[in-house]
Amino acid sequence: xxxxxxxxxxxxxxxxxxxxxxxxxxxxxxxxxxxxxxxxxxxxxxxxxxxxxxxxxxxxxxxxxxxxxxxxxxxxxxxxxxxxxxxxxxxxxxxxxxxxxxxxxxxxxxxxxxxxxxxxxxxxxxxxxxxxxxxxxxxxxxxxxxxxxxxxxxxxxxxxxxxxxxxxxxxxxxxxxxxxxxxxxxxxxxxxxxxxxxxxxxxxxxxxxxxxxxxxxxxxxxxxxxxxxxxxxxxxxxxxxxxxxxxxxxxxxxxxxxxxxxxxxxxxxxxxxxxxxxxxxxxxxxxxxxxxxxxxxxxxxxxxxxxxxxxxxxxxxxxxxxxxxxxxxxxxxxxxxxxxxxxxxxxxxxxxxxxxxxxxxxxxxxxxxxxxxxxxxxxxxxxxxxxxxxxxxxxxxxxxxxxxxxxxxxxxxxxxxxxxxxxxxxxxxxxxxxxxxxxxxxxxxxxxxxxxxxxxxxxxxxxxxxxxxxxxxxxxxxxxxxxxxxx
Numbered sequence: 001x002x003x004x005x006x007x008x009x010x011x012x013x014x015x016x017x018x019x020x021x022x023x024x025x026x027x028x029x030x031x032x033x034x035x036x037x038x039x040x041x042x043x044x045x046x047x048x049x050x051x052x053x054x055x056x057x058x059x060x061x062x063x064x065x066x067x068x069x070x071x072x073x074x075x076x077x078x079x080x081x082x083x084x085x086x087x088x089x090x091x092x093x094x095x096x097x098x099x100x101x102x103x104x105x106x107x108x109x110x111x112x113x114x115x116x117x118x119x120x121x122x123x124x125x126x127x128x129x130x131x132x133x134x135x136x137x138x139x140x141x142x143x144x145x146x147x148x149x150x151x152x153x154x155x156x157x158x159x160x161x162x163x164x165x166x167x168x169x170x171x172x173x174x175x176x177x178x179x180x181x182x183x184x185x186x187x188x189x190x191x192x193x194x195x196x197x198x199x200x201x202x203x204x205x206x207x208x209x210x211x212x213x214x215x216x217x218x219x220x221x222x223x224x225x226x227x228x229x230x231x232x233x234x235x236x237x238x239x240x241x242x243x244x245x246x247x248x249x250x251x252x253x254x255x256x257x258x259x260x261x262x263x264x265x266x267x268x269x270x271x272x273x274x275x276x277x278x279x280x281x282x283x284x285x286x287x288x289x290x291x292x293x294x295x296x297x298x299x300x301x302x303x304x305x306x307x308x309x310x311x312x313x314x315x316x317x318x319x320x321x322x323x324x325x326x327x328x329x330x331x332x333x334x335x336x337x338x339x340x341x342x343x344x345x346x347x348x349x350x351x352x353x354x355x356x357x358x359x360x361x362x363x364x365x366x367x368x369x370x371x372x373x374x375x376x377x378x379x380x381x382x383x384x385x386x387x388x389x390x391x392x393x394x395x396x397x398x399x400x401x402x403x404x405x406x407x408x409x410x411x412x413x414x415x416x417x418x419x420x421x422x423x424x425x426x427x428x429x430x431x432x433x434x435x436x437x438x439x440x441x442x443x444x445x446x447x448x449x450x451x452x453x454x455x456x457x458x459x460x461x462x463x464x465x466x467x468x469x470x471x472x473x474x475x476x477x478x479x480x481x482x483x484x485x486x487x
Contacts, residue, residue, distance in 0.1 A: 024059025389425035
């Protein structure tokens with residue numbers, strides 16, 4: 001393909017051309033496409049100069065599939081390691097004017113426009129090997145994946161970073177099927193560590209811990225083959241296991257001394273492994289994304305031990321490192337800004353929390369709706385904390401509007417938040433409307449707390465008849481149910 005590309009470039013006065021490709025994309029994949037983002041095709045891509053031909057291949061009328069017509073601008077003068085070429089003469093269908101694009105070609109999304117009720121036109125432009133955003137992405141990926149020679153192990157570690165654990169396991173099994181793979185200590189260690197991460201995300205903590213420990217012992221026995229980045233990941237993974245154990249103890253809420261000791265033991269063990277992971281960072285490049293994860297784990301550890309000043313410090317340190325080592329316009333960045341903001345709000349530092357949420361908001365507007373919903377919701381919480389109820393209501397209404405478009409969101413809690421905000425602002429009629437909506441969307445059969453809020457609002461407004469009627473019809477029976485259940 002490169003030979004044809006070079007030949008055609010030198011023999012033709014044509015420097016640029018536009019080609020087309022029609023296809024169908026699943027809804028979840030389509031939602032990730034945003035103007036300015038990069039997109040890559042994992043296989044050779046057949047395109048045509050003829051738009052009408054490409055339109056034939058646009059999938060229409062298929063459930064959960066978006067019909068796409070890609071309009072791709074190619075440039076012979078751009079320096080790229082992903083060549084393209086006109087293969088009309090080599091094709092059986094030379095009238096199609098087929099242009100073949102290399103596997104792994106990367107393009108930038110210039111625009112997304114609906115050109116009919118069922119078809120989207122997405123304009124793409126070719127990227128150069130010198131493209132700064134692309135170079136940054138390559139550097140990030142190089143730092144993110146395991147340092148091994150085996151292709152399938154690299155692909156498996158890459159799948160971890162996109163949270164596709166099923167594919168990560170698939171590629172690991174490909175690695176293990178290769179003859180002699182167990183003779184390569186670095187590949188064996190990486191494989192064991194990746195399996196540990198997969199088991200951790202499957203909530204199989206005992207197996208994950210065993211695999212991490214096995215990897216560490218493997219490198220301890222073979223110091224000449226030691227791979228610090230893999231060992232660091234293992235210690236980070238071990239710390240997360242003990243943090244999960246501490247969180248579980250917290251969630252179960254044992255009201256005895258055993259709970260306190262178990263929580264302290266797990267937290268201290270988590271700190272031990274985090275320190276081990278940090279020790280290994282001294283021999284690694286400073287821009288490794290995993291370091292951000294270590295700082296974030298420290299925040300959780302200090303939060304559990306109620307050392308809030310250190311928790312805030314490491315949240316900010318983790319965010320700072322993340323901004324220096326990873327692309328800044330991703331959902332991970334938006335989520336991290338929100339995590340810092342939530343912690344600050346929990347510590348009643350509402351003004352500072354709002355600063356971080358607004359930085360998240362600038363990113364969220366180009367991300368998935370669930371992130372935007374979360375940002376608006378937490379902005380409302382922070383403004384409510386400052387007693388700026390009108391501003392809080394503005395953001396709550398934005399969150400509610402988005403929530404109605406998301407099937408995964410339980411609408412009842414956000415309406416309760418709206419009711420509470422109106423109640424604190426003494427807008428009692430609006431509070432009653434919001435609480436009523438909360439009950440309408442509630443998934444709980446016995447939502448006693450919301451019923452009690454409505455009863456209190458009627459009482460405050462001196463509507464004693466309404467209050468008594470509401471108590472008789474909606475609260476007395478529920479209190480009786482609770483009494484029976486407790487017996």
